[in-house]
Amino acid sequence: MRKMLLAVLSRVLQSPAAAAAGGKTASRVMVASRNYADFANEATFEIKKCDLHRLEEGPSTTTVMTREEGLQYYKTMQTIRRMELKSDQLYKQKIIRGFCHLYDGQEACCVGLEAAIKPTDHVITAYRAHGFTYTRGVPVREILAELTGRKGGCAKGKGGSMHMYTKNFYGGNGIVGAQVPLGAGVALACKYFGKNEICLTLYGDGAANQGQIFETYNMAALWKLPCIFICENNRYGMGTSVERAAASTEYYRRGDFIPGLRVDGMDVLCVREAGKFAAEYCRSGKGPIVMELQTYRYHGHSMSDPGISYRTREEIQEVRSKSDPITLLKDRMVNNNLASIEELKDIDVAVRKEIEEAAQFATTDPEPPLEELCNHIYFNEPPFEVRGANQWTRYKSAS
């Protein structure tokens, strides 16, 4: 039925000139200039209720998503998905080296959170950072070129997978848990400068047992820092399941005196609503809040972990078939008349093309020149000499 309607539409669209020339009625021209006329502009969705800790009320259980928002979330999540799969490919070809921690499965987290905050807000996360690097504004080609260690990478090839940064995005941090105090520090600066900005401070279920996080909870609550502590619980800290690592796996309660909510991290709208709720809480000056996003990673901990020794293939397959964030969004949009399958397929094709081009750039861009080796040791510093492998080898360091 829809296909027939589309066929009619395309016939109409094909001959706007004829229509105009033939002096056809204005209404026909109007129809012709409105693409996809049978789609709704927005739809209302029921989302899962969040578990609450020390909160009277939580985020709303219904939310409105516009067609435009839906398409944007879809495209962004699909881009991240394909970018991570491309990274997998490049790693197996040994074009990417060292550590590579992939985010596929968790796309709803970074996309949902970014939709809940402003570009002027701040984000810091750990080493599984490619998704946030993209949503914070770094183009795919610069991310892939950083992974392949080229000069066109966002850190000029000097950081690698775990050390990507951009404005209001502080990485990409390799030491588990260390980013949490850093994020509270960014939040302190937000409060200090008084521009109503907040900081999202992310960590995993493994990191949640780090002592410095509890030190940070204490200070953030004491000083009412505008910090959202977000635990991306993907059920495994490397090869250790949450049951084997934590005496309490209710990560949203671990902030104790800090209110918390537990969120379905596979549903981008759930994440968005919870993010908005938490952001408003922080901006109102009430202090920090904890969010646990229940999510899942399809890949192992890193590229050197097949990811099946501590979990079953069946489990992975079950999540993929029942809870995949991109599929969830796609089904929602199609079932609620916000987009067609073909339209979404077109987006898939466009995304694949973008990723291919980015990968092409990442594999052909030259490596950073040797002169770059010792640059940026210091910030804003006159040039100085750096010792190399022996006393006769000297490099110049510029800032």
Next chain:
Amino acid sequence: MAAATALRQLAPLGARLTRIPPHGRAAGRLLQQQQRRGLRLSAPAAIQVTVRDALNQALDEELERDERVFLLGEEVAQYDGAYKISRGLWKKYGDKRVIDTPISEMGFAGIAVGAAMAGLRPVCEFMTFNFSMQAIDQVINSAAKTCYMSAGLIGVPIVFRGPNGAAAGVAAQHSQCFAAWYGHCPGLKVVSPWSSEDAKGLLKAAIRDDNPVVMLENELLYGVPFELSEQAQSKDFVIPIGKAKIEREGTHITLVSHSRLVGHCLEAASVLAKEGVECEVINMRTIRPMDIEAVEASIVKTNHLITVEGGWPQFGVGAEICARIMEGPAFNYLDAPAVRVTGTDVPMPYAKILEDSSTPQVKDIIFAVKKVLNI
């Protein structure tokens, strides 16, 4: 008033000064008068200032100068500082600029680094650098390396400061010197002041520097008064990081040191001068980047080198100086192997007689000089 009192207590120095300068409103009126007349009637005077007061002045001046500067640490605010370095600052600047932290070194050091990444200029105090070991990951992996890892996108303008090295009778866990530890890492700057002038100038320079600076003070120096020249009293007085100072010129041997032991070297030098040995004493002031050129130039003159430090010998500051001298042009000017005087290679004991043998004494320096010069 404090300056005048201090001056009166120091007879020989007091005799050198022509006039005790007026203070307060009187000084302001005099200055206005002089400015109107286009001349200064009195020679501006040097004053005696303890290292503690010099640090306090530096903090006060920098807090006033730049709104982004703030101080955090244990007991820095309402207690006036565990060693009273931040006395009066909380009262003057309030909760926003001077922050008491809980006993959470790793946490508050990380918070300070994050604040620096986001545009503030924190001064993070460790009650002693022994406790910085709890937070050393934040100092090295978060502060020191971030500018490099981000290819210059994110700077970390932070100062970590506090007492370092041996105090008196505080035993093993509270007496370690971290100069070699922090001096090891690219991305950090490490300074180690001796005099009040060093303390004030280096702290101001450190706060104004856009890079992470570790400032290793010494608790035993806090109460020691030094002369602060008129130039050093200025609100814009900074000492360049990375430049050593020749505290005493000499011709027979070079003594290179940092922090408290510079004083020991000067004492040894005055004892040796009576025997006709003239020591050149260099105060390193900065551990990283090290001013090895100053040491080289001195060796060209004296042909003999002794490094003096409070820290342990293995992989210490002295070891680095000797290695660099060997690798450089000054090696050819050495008439004897370079020698290190260091702390004893043992955890610091408590009993005084043992403690005295665990850290270099003046007699140890004199002994080494005589060995090197074969006298």
